[in-house]
Amino acid sequence: MPQQTVCQSCAEPMDPEDVFCGSCGASRDGRPAPGAMPAGWSAARAAADDDHPPTLPNTPAVPAQGGPGGQGTPSAAGCVHCGLHQVTTDGYCEACGGAQPRPRDHMEKALAGVAGVSDRGLRHHRNEDSFTVAASSLPGGEPVVVAVVCDGVSSSDRPDEASETAVDAASESLLSSLEAGTDPAAAMRRAVADAADAVAALATDGTRPSRPDVNAPACTYVSAIAAGGRITIGWVGDTRAYWIPDDRAAAVPFRLTQDDSWAARMVEAGLMSEAEAYADPRAHAITGWLGADAEEVVPHVVDFTPHYPGVLLVCSDGLWNYAEAATDLALRVRPDARTEPLAAAQALVKFAVAAGGHDNITVAVLPIDPPAAADGQEDARTATALDLPLVTAGGPAATGAADDDEEEYEPTLPDIPVIGSPSAPLPPLPAVPPPPAVPPRPTVPPAR
Secondary structure (H helix, E strand, O other): OOOOOEOOOOOOEOOOOOOEOOOOOOEOOOOOOOOOHHHHHHHHHOOOOOOOOOOOOOOOOOOOOOOOOOOOOEOOOOOOOOOOOOEEOOOEEOOOOOEOOOOOOEEEEEEOOEEEEEEOOOOOOOOOEEEEEEEEEOOOOOEEEEEEEEEEOOOOOOHHHHHHHHHHHHHHHHHHHHHOOOOHHHHHHHHHHHHHHHHHHHHHOOOOOOOOOOOOOEEEEEEEEEEOOEEEEEEEOOOEEEEEEOOOOOOOOEEOOOOOEHHHHHHHOOOOOHHHHHHOOOOOOEOOOEEOOOOOOOOEEEEEEEOOOEEEEEEOHHHHOOOOOHHHHHOOOOOOOOOOHHHHHHHHHHHHHHOOOOOOEEEEEEEEOOOOOOOOOOOOOOOOOOEEOOEOOOOOEOOOOOOOOOOOOOOOHHHOOOOOOOOOOOOOOOOOOOOOOOOOOOOOOOOO
């Protein structure tokens, strides 16, 4: 019989001499260690949905409390799996072999007007996503909130450091630019450039002897700025942003980003439908990222003003893999997401974990209230370059008046549904004419 090489519980590699999995703590036959955290998580996540479903336990990380013996020295902290005080400073229990939770395994942050949650999921041995949310004010005193989500490229070197570095650099750049009065679109482009430079610098920081142009630390990027009802989004890669209105009977959700990925290229070229492209094994091969081996970082920036209250979601593919279309994802967003953004983010992470948790999951929720109309004036809701037109469930955009001779307008970027989606199916491919018939070869009489 061949030697087992992977854990039956989490599929992480195991050495032949391992009795317990170093990632989830399960024994070689797949049975969890007594009180093992992953089993508890799975039970909580499989519970029936209710108004306030249980979320992942936010277990504090076990600090490295070893003595002078350094790595491998038992600490005073008890193991979260078996309870015994035999946790070493490298984060494993000598009694049951279980790995202890780390600070990035599950992170939550909430401020006035924005909240975010990130979780390791069930299959990855570490969380390679990173995020932050922050609040500040513009020079005129108007409040502004920002959210940054980055997803480390797992095939690169130190992807967890790449995502964290990009988040730190981008958030600092965004806040300093906005507080100085820089236009949000310009601040977004500068933040992406600063994040790209910071991630590229990791390849030459001397941590590892590697060539900066081969397998360098890399991550994808998405961030959002919300101020005065105006939203600015910037991204590189396949991290995404979605607009989810409160009243989904009067306005439809939209995906506001277009992936830098193989699947998106196929759909854009009209070679495959969206469903076919994302079902292909090559679907998530990205064509844009931050890192020293990126040929050129070209940030995408979208700037618009919605006319309905709702929430903006920025997330990694660990969430949207399980609800890719905006209308499908909207079904998972709590109706009170605008007033309870943290609870909404927790519920979305729980949904992704219960659906399989095959990747790290990160989502930030930004509540958005449209700007108030001027006193004594009707909100014209005209479609401009910064507007998200009012879209009714019936299809066409509507103005404040319901005249039959309503003036038409050119759709703006947020108006255009994702190419190949049900709302914008690809045109049928032209019929290929059959090859011309080849006349049969004449029969040659046999030679005498």
